[in-house]
Amino acid sequence: MSQHIGIKDKQLISLEGKVLQDEIEGLIIHRTPPIEDERGEVVEVYRPSWNISSEPMVYAYAATIRPQVIKGWIVHKLQDDRIFVNRGVQLWAFFDNRENSPTYKNFMKITVSERNRSLIIIPKGVYHAVKNIGIDEAQFINFPTMPYNRASPDKYRLPVKNDLIPFDFTKDGQ
């Protein structure tokens, strides 16, 4: 047998079929399967009975990302984001920067597309960024827990490459 047999994979998926990676407390990925018929599809975006957010719906906006563009890193101090990934292939990355969190400094990433549309709950204090790794414009709809404050946005940014978050989008999402 050749000496170059490669490195054996470690376990990548839990026995229940969940991707094994660090978790971030309060960050929820709720998959919402489309209901398709010969005319098209319907996908539920938010339902209080999912019990994934106790805050009321107060505001919503849609945002698009052009192919290969990265938005973020962004963190909010006051609002939680509730992001429904609607179109395109999006690589979302998260970093827990809450010193009092049991998952402080944990990093997570997920790829979301129309094959597995999701509502993502991103707690305040968790940095997030998204790269459109598809070839078409991507879209998400955000239902943040507070309306956008035009006079003083609750939005703090770090450059894509920074000393705090150990993730390089140029290596992922090729």
Ligand SMILES: Cc1cn([C@H]2C[C@H](O)[C@@H](COP(=O)(O)OP(=O)(O)O[C@H]3O[C@@H](C)C(=O)[C@@H](O)[C@H]3O)O2)c(=O)[nH]c1=O
């Ligand atoms: C979020 C938002 C922005 N704007 C304006 C402000 C600015 O002129 C323009 C673009 O806004 P921003 O630069 O904040 O948007 P952007 O950097 O594209 O932020 C987006 O990135 C992802 C990762 C997020 O987490 C969201 O915050 C989402 O807004 O739209 C509104 O008028 N209302 C809004 O609710």
